[in-house]
Amino acid sequence: MKQFHVYQGTQIKDSNTSSKMMYHLVLSLLPIILFAWYQRGIVPYMEERTDIIGLFYPLLFLLLPSLITYLMEVLFHIHHPHPFKDAFFNYGFVIGLFLGLILPFQTPVVILIIASLFSSLIGKLIFGGFGCNIFNPALIGYLFVLMSYGAVMSVDVVSSATPLTNFKNLGGIGNYHNLVEPYGNLWNFFFGTIPGTLGETSGLLCILAYFYLCIKKVIKWKIPLIYVGTVFGMTFLIGGYQNLDIWFPIFQVLSGGLLFGAVFMATDPVTSPTTPIGQILYALFLGILTVFFRFGTSYPEGVMFSILIMNLFVFILDQVGSKSRFNFTHAIIPFFLAWTLILGLGVYFGLNVGKEKTDSNFHIISKEKNQNEFSYIVEQKGYAGNIKARIVIQNYSVSSFEVLEQNESYYKRVEKADYIEKLLENQKHLEQVDTISGATKTSTALKNMLIHTLEDYEKEVHS
């Protein structure tokens, strides 16, 4: 009698396996990695701004966390027959790779290492390993870095302000002149020559990767589309109320790592809903939260937080999603909520954000007009108490900036760096002037003081 093998399940199988999906994912990241290397390693090296270590540093910055998270996974599987293989196919190194891509490039190596360990351990393994974690592991690492080193990271280390921190610092909604122009034009956002983390800068590459991953059926295609769409729609509304053109929603979409987050982080299969309706709701709420973070709080980089928060709700969304497959009425309330929030927040921010243009730390004590010369006495909160200064503006140009009173502990450093001269020299693009490490608060205050005074001046002249 002939003997055949018996198998359960279907006798033909889709060719997409989890390991193939992982290859596709990494492949889609490759152009982004290479571009980051070119920008942060090759170009500086060619321009002789860095040495040979600097040339390869971007790659090390990605490899190191990958290696750590991979090895952690190996340790986790050590009692299995093939720990190395299992760790590999359980996306062990992918976490580290993502971590490297979303952390600020200036993150010190020590912090990078700790964050990787944290991602792997708290983000994934503590939950029972691959497939069981609730939160996106890379984002857990990111959160850790932000929580424990937030102050260090977001101000001092990031040497040049990202478009969104800049957006936040303005206090108001801003305009093309101060949001986009400091970085050239929107094409630079699209191609990715603006400051940002290794992964997030190039919109184009993220969009290409999105198409690739959709064609290869690797990601949940609805999530990025609806997420970005929601942010676009809401900021379009907000911009509309503020008489800002279409560039504003485009600026919002192209900055703050939204595209990278939407394509790669929000679609992490394990931590996003499995049901189609769950995915749609997830994406809508991601958009709402991101807009909320950007306009309603002082965190400019709302994307990663939004994703972490929504991770928590995945199981509820799946519950709604599974029930509404049989009977759509189950999904009506969540959808209603989403639409209300989108419209409500859109209108609310649209009407209100611009209104609080004034920085509450900034006061104009007096201003005198003398033909076309304006002389201001202004005050801005610094590191220790208020800094008082006299600023004279003539024909759109600051002719003198004199600090009258200050109590700052590190004022010496400001003086030593000739910071005020620097500000005056760059008064046409103040956003790009770096702060002084070790005297961040003070230098920021001085800078803002000047920015706010100039704003007031412009208003005066126009009226």
Add this chain to the structure above:
Amino acid sequence: MKAGLKLFNNKKLTKNKEIISYKKPKYVYIPLVNQNDTNITPLVKKGDFVKVGSIVGKRKGNLRIPIHSSVSGKVIDFVEKPYLNGQMVKCIQIENDFEETKEKREVKKLHQYTKEEFVHQLKSCGVIGMGGNGFPTYVKYDQDIPLHTLIVNATECEPYITADYVLMMNHIEEILDTMDAIMEINHLDEVILAIKKSNQKLWKMIHNYIGTYLKIKVVFVSDKYGIGWERALVQEAKHVTYDKYPLEKGIVVNNVSTIYAIYQALKYGNALTERIVTFTGEMLKEPQNVVVKVGTPVSEVIESIGGYKRNNDIRFVAGGPMMGHTLPNDELVVSPNLNCVLVLKDWKKVEERPCIRCGKCVSVCPAKLCPVLIKDYQKNKRRLGELKPEKCVECGLCDYICPAGIPLREIIHSVKEGLK
């Protein structure tokens, strides 16, 4: 209709070949089983003489469908043989005397049956669903609810299988005639023949005949696998959804090969004792559609059409690649609901890995289930109540698509059993 999936169908292996027959087995083994129910009373004993179409057993319980002999000859033994689901079932072994003596039944002209006679004829000829489930067909017509629509399922979703296709190519007139007769006998308003959009050759052929049957409507349905399943088909052809069975809404769904069996029953009084089986797969020398008698050992048929390409490293599947079962040997005998014998290369099954929660199983499921969630909440009775695993039609799409190689259909099946 988003569910379902286009599969590489591989029907070309047998599609354009002539139907051949293998009707002279020395012994037949009539399986005493209907719809996985082996609770069948044998009505013959060793040494009895039976004719083609003699009743040899009857199912117990509510659905007392008879089982017939497919040859004339002598009952010589009761033996166990594997059924298409892999289970061993009791079979009546009958030695063929090659006389083909036929059990006579009264017949009328197709259109002259009354409804009662029609139901009776279907029952006594043992007509059952031949698309795989084996549900007794007469029950569908013997209803208190007024029926208004018949949908004839000619979609043949499963890859590789072409039995229905070749049947239609060869017997379309009989099939259309029977559909027309069923409509008249049961006073139906509408008869729909559902075929796949891409099946242009079939449509061209039907087109030549359909003109005379003004009331028969041909509906083209999506090419996706999963559409052949009743619920999806009714939804697409009629835009009607229902709770448990289409009968609730006055709709009967029959497979085309079942229609042909009805034809044989009405016209000639023939019991369901033969059918077309697709013998196919890369590992057969000569894939063919073969007319075979119920109870014929499948290995004999395979031998007669040229045999296997090689004798080991093959997979032997009873049924299509999606719904079928692999069997450990080729002892299988033909049953009325066996539509295909598929012989494939042996394979290394995708290694089972942790679920990555990609959601693919959810998006393909034609029953709108969430297989991944059913898997997660296996132990949670309350949640299972919402997830309705009992709606699974075991189409296997979730298994097919799962990148982690998780045997989802199996899991859902056992959850379903556990809930009963």
